[in-house]
Amino acid sequence: MLILLRFCLLLTGFLVVNTSLVAAPRKPFQFNGKSIAPGQKLAVLLSVIDGRDTAVVPVTVFQGRKPGPVLGIIAGVHGYEYPPILAAQQLARELDPTQLSGTVILVHLANVSGFLGRSVNVNPQDNKNLNRVFPGKANGTVTERLAWLLSNDIIGRCNYVVDVHAGDAPEDLRPYAGYYNYFDTPELSEKGRQMAVAMGFPYVIQFGNEPTLKAESVYCSREAIKRGIPAADIECGRLGMPEAENVALIGQALHRLLVHLRIEEGTLPAAPAPYLVTRRVSIDSQHTGFFFPQVKAGEFIYKGRKLGYVTDLFGNHLTDVVAPINGVVLLMTATPPINKGDNLFTIGEAPRPE
Numbered sequence: 001m002l003i004l005l006r007f008c009l010l011l012t013g014f015l016v017v018n019t020s021l022v023a024a025p026r027k028p029f030q031f032n033g034k035s036i037a038p039g040q041k042l043a044v045l046l047s048v049i050d051g052r053d054t055a056v057v058p059v060t061v062f063q064g065r066k067p068g069p070v071l072g073i074i075a076g077v078h079g080y081e082y083p084p085i086l087a088a089q090q091l092a093r094e095l096d097p098t099q100l101s102g103t104v105i106l107v108h109l110a111n112v113s114g115f116l117g118r119s120v121n122v123n124p125q126d127n128k129n130l131n132r133v134f135p136g137k138a139n140g141t142v143t144e145r146l147a148w149l150l151s152n153d154i155i156g157r158c159n160y161v162v163d164v165h166a167g168d169a170p171e172d173l174r175p176y177a178g179y180y181n182y183f184d185t186p187e188l189s190e191k192g193r194q195m196a197v198a199m200g201f202p203y204v205i206q207f208g209n210e211p212t213l214k215a216e217s218v219y220c221s222r223e224a225i226k227r228g229i230p231a232a233d234i235e236c237g238r239l240g241m242p243e244a245e246n247v248a249l250i251g252q253a254l255h256r257l258l259v260h261l262r263i264e265e266g267t268l269p270a271a272p273a274p275y276l277v278t279r280r281v282s283i284d285s286q287h288t289g290f291f292f293p294q295v296k297a298g299e300f301i302y303k304g305r306k307l308g309y310v311t312d313l314f315g316n317h318l319t320d321v322v323a324p325i326n327g328v329v330l331l332m333t334a335t336p337p338i339n340k341g342d343n344l345f346t347i348g349e350a351p352r353p354e
Helices: 002-021 082-094 112-116 142-157 186-198 220-226 244-260
Strands: 029-031 034-036 040-049 054-063 066-075 101-107 160-165 171-173 176-182 203-210 231-235 275-277 280-284 289-293 306-311 317-322 327-333 343-349
Touching: 029 054, 034 040, 040 142, 054 112, 054 142, 066 082, 066 142, 066 244, 082 101, 082 160, 082 244, 101 142, 142 220, 160 186, 160 220, 160 244, 176 186, 176 220, 186 203, 186 231, 186 244, 203 327, 220 231, 231 244, 275 327, 289 327, 306 343
Parallel strands: 066 101, 066 160, 160 231, 176 203, 203 275
Antiparallel strands: 029 034, 040 054, 054 101, 171 327, 176 231, 280 343, 289 306, 306 317, 327 343
């Protein structure tokens, strides 16, 4: 009888121990007052009202069946940058929450008024640039309230963030990924670098490169950095055009990031190691008039090369624009109108290709 009792006690202990090893069921994700069960998704239209203007933000949340990190994907901070917005729409159709580990918060279009108004850079409701007012204000204008909502209801809920941009109406652009590098947060910077590299673009750009980040966040992805959340940027698309190849490049990059973060299953396809650009030089116009570029985005240029010229409103030659360094043209104005102080070129310092 004593032996039987000991056996029962051992068996009971075994069952208790093994029951504790069974993983607890994955909890629903709470968002905007709603509960999203594992393996489910929720599409919701968030709203912002400042007393005069109303704005909406379409968001889809995918709650994976398995546990994992929360990734925020934000498109359309600038409403004229169409490839990121179209790529977000496509990704929303492709993601299957039953096959995901973790959670994806997908902002389809952060600046709906800018998109519908075909407005370059600014929200026409208050004429403010959403990507210049982060972290925003809870009681500010409609754009400042949009930034506040994105900062607190989206970015603040995430473990990782990617902000997706393109070249708008006047901008020709060489596709690249980027991340912030601050010397006092090496682990945060390294996670951002890994995210940027994983997305498979030929160039990765370092932003910041300073001892610390003391200023206001200002930019969407830098708000994540201020909060200690690893973040990366995508720049892919040009001249405000919805080109299918750039939509596809963004979609491919986002899927690569999902695999890197182990939210999607798979193995990252091989890609050549990107060139890391640690220094960028901008050339701004000293005149108002017409700009005539003589190079294209993505082209390698050498120091002293003529990149274009500016004329006055009568067509009289005012000045040549000359490259100050060797490097690659990352971003440039590709249309004739130019104002004094406008950016003509952003050049990433790089060695001449072999």
